[in-house]
Amino acid sequence: MPKKVTRREAKQLLTELAEYGRWELVRTRIYPNGVKRMWVKKRIHKVERT
Template sequence: MLEYEYRDLEIPRGTTRNATRQALTEHAEYGRWEIARVRVYRDGSRRVTLCRKIIRRMRTM
């Protein structure tokens, strides 16, 4: 059975697209995170929900 771990990342208003892209790329490359949801609020801030699979090892003996 697959389990997922979630993390919320808040991006304040005024953050450039380049800086946002760089932050999300670092999370994806080094932490194996994927984007699950992006919410854009009226004030221009964003909340990005990231997820990744939790792989549990089973004992064989």
């Protein structure tokens, strides 16, 4: 994410990804130059027989 993105905007984007895209946050990193990097992975839902 660009360094101009605020924490609130980043949180909102990641929340939408998690809710609608079934992604989960794995790791975040803020570099000294202000660039934010987030790693997400696809959440896998295992279906059980009933």
